Amino acid sequence: MKKYDVMVIGSGFAGMAAALFAARRGLSVVQAGATGGIDFSTGFIDLLAVHPIAEQKVWEDPFAALAALRRDLPAHPFCRVSDGEIRLALEEFTSFLGEHGLCYRGREGKNTLTLTAAGTMKPTYLLPCTAWSGVEAWEAKAPALLVDFYGLKGLSARQIAEVRGDWPGLRTARVRFPGMGGELYPEHMAWSMADPARREELSKTVAPLAADVQYIGFPAILGMTDTGAVLSHMQELLGKKVFEIPTLPPSIAGPRLRAAFDRGLPPLGVRTCTQKLITRAVCSDEGFQFTAGSGSTSVELFAHSAILASGRFFGKGLKADRHSIREAVFDLPVTQPENRSLWHRPGFFDPRGHEVNQAGIETDNLLRPLDADGQPFHPRLRAAGAILAHQDWMRMKCGAGLAIATAYKAVISL
Amino acid sequence: MTTLATRVLIIGAGATGAGLLRDLALRGVQALLIEQRDVNSGASGGNHGLLHSGARYVASDREAAMECRAEGDILRRLAPQCIDDAGGLFVAVRGDDERYVSDFPGLCAKSGVPCRALELGTARAMEPALSQDIIAAFAVQDGAVDPFMLSLDNIAQGLSLGGGMRRNLAAVSMDVRHGRVGRVECRDMTTGENVTIEPELVINASGAWAGLIAALAGAQIGILYSMGSLVITQDRIATRVINRLRPPSDADILVPGGTVSILGTTSIRVPSPDGCRPSVAETDRIIDDARAMLPILERTRYIRAYAGVRPLVSLGPAGDDRAVSRGFALIDHAADGVDNFLTITGGKLTTYRLMAEKAADLACAKLGVSAPCRTRTEPLPPSSLGRWTEPGRGPKSWVESRAEDDIVLCECEMVSRGVIDAILDEAKDMRGRSMLKAIGMRSRVGKGPCQGGFCGPRITGHLYDREISTGTQGLAELKTFTERRWRGFSPILWGVPLMQADLQEALHCGAMDLEFGPPPSTTDEESEKCQATGELP
Numbered sequence A: 001m002k003k004y005d006v007m008v009i010g011s012g013f014a015g016m017a018a019a020l021f022a023a024r025r026g027l028s029v030v031q032a033g034a035t036g037g038i039d040f041s042t043g044f045i046d047l048l049a050v051h052p053i054a055e056q057k058v059w060e061d062p063f064a065a066l067a068a069l070r071r072d073l074p075a076h077p078f079c080r081v082s083d084g085e086i087r088l089a090l091e092e093f094t095s096f097l098g099e100h101g102l103c104y105r106g107r108e109g110k111n112t113l114t115l116t117a118a119g120t121m122k123p124t125y126l127l128p129c130t131a132w133s134g135v136e137a138w139e140a141k142a143p144a145l146l147v148d149f150y151g152l153k154g155l156s157a158r159q160i161a162e163v164r165g166d167w168p169g170l171r172t173a174r175v176r177f178p179g180m181g182g183e184l185y186p187e188h189m190a191w192s193m194a195d196p197a198r199r200e201e202l203s204k205t206v207a208p209l210a211a212d213v214q215y216i217g218f219p220a221i222l223g224m225t226d227t228g229a230v231l232s233h234m235q236e237l238l239g240k241k242v243f244e245i246p247t248l249p250p251s252i253a254g255p256r257l258r259a260a261f262d263r264g265l266p267p268l269g270v271r272t273c274t275q276k277l278i279t280r281a282v283c284s285d286e287g288f289q290f291t292a293g294s295g296s297t298s299v300e301l302f303a304h305s306a307i308l309a310s311g312r313f314f315g316k317g318l319k320a321d322r323h324s325i326r327e328a329v330f331d332l333p334v335t336q337p338e339n340r341s342l343w344h345r346p347g348f349f350d351p352r353g354h355e356v357n358q359a360g361i362e363t364d365n366l367l368r369p370l371d372a373d374g375q376p377f378h379p380r381l382r383a384a385g386a387i388l389a390h391q392d393w394m395r396m397k398c399g400a401g402l403a404i405a406t407a408y409k410a411v412i413s414l
Numbered sequence B: 001m002t003t004l005a006t007r008v009l010i011i012g013a014g015a016t017g018a019g020l021l022r023d024l025a026l027r028g029v030q031a032l033l034i035e036q037r038d039v040n041s042g043a044s045g046g047n048h049g050l051l052h053s054g055a056r057y058v059a060s061d062r063e064a065a066m067e068c069r070a071e072g073d074i075l076r077r078l079a080p081q082c083i084d085d086a087g088g089l090f091v092a093v094r095g096d097d098e099r100y101v102s103d104f105p106g107l108c109a110k111s112g113v114p115c116r117a118l119e120l121g122t123a124r125a126m127e128p129a130l131s132q133d134i135i136a137a138f139a140v141q142d143g144a145v146d147p148f149m150l151s152l153d154n155i156a157q158g159l160s161l162g163g164g165m166r167r168n169l170a171a172v173s174m175d176v177r178h179g180r181v182g183r184v185e186c187r188d189m190t191t192g193e194n195v196t197i198e199p200e201l202v203i204n205a206s207g208a209w210a211g212l213i214a215a216l217a218g219a220q221i222g223i224l225y226s227m228g229s230l231v232i233t234q235d236r237i238a239t240r241v242i243n244r245l246r247p248p249s250d251a252d253i254l255v256p257g258g259t260v261s262i263l264g265t266t267s268i269r270v271p272s273p274d275g276c277r278p279s280v281a282e283t284d285r286i287i288d289d290a291r292a293m294l295p296i297l298e299r300t301r302y303i304r305a306y307a308g309v310r311p312l313v314s315l316g317p318a319g320d321d322r323a324v325s326r327g328f329a330l331i332d333h334a335a336d337g338v339d340n341f342l343t344i345t346g347g348k349l350t351t352y353r354l355m356a357e358k359a360a361d362l363a364c365a366k367l368g369v370s371a372p373c374r375t376r377t378e379p380l381p382p383s384s385l386g387r388w389t390e391p392g393r394g395p396k397s398w399v400e401s402r403a404e405d406d407i408v409l410c411e412c413e414m415v416s417r418g419v420i421d422a423i424l425d426e427a428k429d430m431r432g433r434s435m436l437k438a439i440g441m442r443s444r445v446g447k448g449p450c451q452g453g454f455c456g457p458r459i460t461g462h463l464y465d466r467e468i469s470t471g472t473q474g475l476a477e478l479k480t481f482t483e484r485r486w487r488g489f490s491p492i493l494w495g496v497p498l499m500q501a502d503l504q505e506a507l508h509c510g511a512m513d514l515e516f517g518p519p520p521s522t523t524d525e526e527s528e529k530c531q532a533t534g535e536l537p
Helices: A014-026 A034-040 A062-072 A083-099 A131-140 A157-163 A186-192 A196-209 A229-236 A253-264 A397-410 B015-026 B062-078 B098-109 B120-126 B147-158 B209-217 B279-291 B349-367 B393-401 B416-426 B434-442 B456-467 B473-492 B494-513
Strands: A003-009 A031-032 A103-104 A112-115 A123-126 A126-128 A144-149 A170-175 A215-219 A241-245 A271-274 A279-281 A288-292 A299-308 A319-322 A325-327 A379-384 B001-012 B032-034 B088-093 B136-138 B143-145 B164-166 B169-177 B180-188 B196-204 B224-233 B239-243 B253-257 B260-264 B269-272 B302-315 B328-332 B341-347 B406-408
Touching: A003 A014, A003 A288, A014 A083, A014 A253, A014 A299, A014 A397, A014 B253, A031 A299, A031 B143, A034 A253, A062 A083, A083 A103, A083 A215, A083 A253, A103 A131, A103 B406, A112 A131, A123 B143, A123 B164, A126 A131, A131 A229, A131 A241, A131 B120, A144 A196, A144 B341, A157 B456, A157 B473, A186 A253, A196 A229, A229 A241, A299 A397, A379 B062, A397 B260, B001 B349, B015 B032, B015 B147, B015 B349, B032 B147, B032 B169, B032 B196, B062 B098, B062 B143, B062 B349, B062 B393, B088 B098, B088 B120, B088 B349, B098 B136, B098 B269, B098 B328, B120 B136, B143 B253, B143 B349, B147 B164, B147 B328, B169 B209, B196 B209, B196 B349, B209 B224, B209 B302, B209 B341, B260 B279, B269 B456, B279 B302, B279 B473, B302 B341, B328 B349, B341 B349, B406 B416, B406 B456, B416 B434, B416 B494, B456 B473
Parallel strands: A003 A031, A003 A299, A031 A271, A144 A170, A144 A215, A215 A241, A299 A379, B001 B032, B001 B196, B032 B164, B088 B239, B196 B341
Antiparallel strands: A103 A126, A112 A123, A279 A288, A288 A299, A319 A325, B088 B136, B169 B180, B180 B196, B224 B260, B224 B269, B224 B302, B239 B253, B253 B260, B328 B341
């Protein structure tokens, strides 16, 4: 049986990043596990924007926020990663995505406020280039037209314009998407935009409504694997700057990321067992033997090292019954509140966040998961991403950044 | 400031108040129904939806048992659209009181409640989810009732016959002079506007709030508040109502509710009718207890929990248990020196019609109206107001009669934009604290596995599209709706529902930053006031 250098468990942001970093370093990689939340991603790469969460203090400089966080929360996984490592990790990750048609953009050392489907402004660190003109338009409060579509339920232009009372120059229009009727899905629309004729029809519909604006915004449907080309063609056709806003799930952001990895990882020699969960893991001094999937389609895999990037509850890295939370693959100890009454707060939007979101795996500085005695569970096992304890990525606004940075650290420390 | 004149003012739009609006309208008596929140906001919405055969009360309260049997028969005949005539079982498991079991058929016979002994194998064949450890089983005529459809249909007929209704209108004071309530001062909870109502007679049908309303007229009612929690399963566990054959206790009944089952209930004394919510500990206690009868309850998936407050009326001095045990209380406050003021409270959903009849009889006697009650014989017409509360109606209408360009806004329960529009068009003044909450009460929106996590933001977008929401109001109301669903969702978060909650927070907070921005559209009056003080004996 082939022995891989590294088994990556999980195929969300952390798993994809770990597979990429390991393969780029010449390691043979096999990857399995659920895609987790990546299908529900906005496509934004947050680094860190809010700390302390209870005070809802928002930072413009994520590295200043990181310094404060490392001082205040010594158990936070960001304490295991240096600023230099974070920068290198983000650079390597986004340049890979750029090579595969997903260009990212941000401001060095600064968070950028970007529009969400709700009409709120969300601080993030790096955003798809297709969203960038939206940032400029909002910052300048420039005359802009926001277009949405009959039959597409994930984005209401009117809602965004109403919520953005600070942007009086923002107008809206609802149009029919050429060639499609009834209920529309972003993925179908995005694929259809690969056809230049479709872009021409769409711009003919929109152009007469946009005579007096500088910018035109669309729900994120501008192409699947060729967003840059679709965006520039639309700008050329319309004679305006064009931008996208990610829709509510199911949005196009997740499929675009998956498509980029599906194209980019196999040439690097990564073997992927798509959507197969690890159902059995046996550890020994030689390494790890895994069963991926179950029944007749299951696969046996052997690896020298392993990176656990299996996510939280939605990613199935953590599982809970009425009494406790367990780690799904190795049954590692999970730091957690004493009982279920303490998992969640009475208010969903409580600024302090829910206690259960700080539950997870303990590690040492090399991101080696710890056993019940506080010792590394296995010398060549690492953990990365949302499964790590003492962080709340949803409230701290650090999801993708934490996943990518800890994946990087996990790989280079192997 | 607005002044409204009405012959009868009914306070409280639970089942009883809704039944009163209809009963009086059928007698030709003009009435106005006011409600501080929305239809069935109290115990009428926070119960199992059980249509009692009466068998539950044969040992403890024969009068209540007989009332339930008679009223159950009337509702099956006259309001079939609201009833799932599923039938019921009473089962005992090993360790239950065998004397109670052997007395049960005789007690049923004495109360005239039909009851048939079943072979254990037959019972398990009828309901495969039953435990192998059952030691006795009886078939009874229990059923399920949709309390929202019931109230909405009663209100719809009341309105069609000239009655009036105001939601989100709270009575805040009463002007009592010469032994009569002259004016009732109210506040519109949406706009803050003051409204004066000048009624000939006032009926207090405010359920658990009856003591607080009576106090506005200087009358006193001793009310104890008993909070009951229930949990809803994702699937329908049993075809019939399944009761534990033992003296009334916690977690002793499973009632079908369309495509789900409802398990309950507990009883905890609380100091106030406001602000009750189910807890993790209560939910666990219900499941731990009921799995003896239905072991599948340990493994099944739950959708949410909820709680309601039962008013227990003590007519005499506090602590008079015989008075507390009565089915319902009709109080003529002439005894308190207020001649045109009645209270009707307590009771059960099954006897709501009888309660309305008795209260209307007394009201009519005082008003000199001789028209007899007609709700005992006249069918309750199904209304378009009530129809969208029914599980399965959304998908059916989607498949059979959707407009070509319609889209599904709530995927869990297949509620289309067309249905949302129909609800919005029909009940324009319903906004209250959150239009989304009001839509949720009138449909299945927010009641499926996503608990509003996905349909909430989508319908919010639609409300903006229709210009029903402006500015940041829609976001604030979305937060109100989400917090309201969270009360029932948070106690059952393990297994798959915890994954769902993870996803919901990733969307609402991770992606949309909704923990920032406008606060919920209300500082919920139901928030933290209610703390359990101890269990009832």
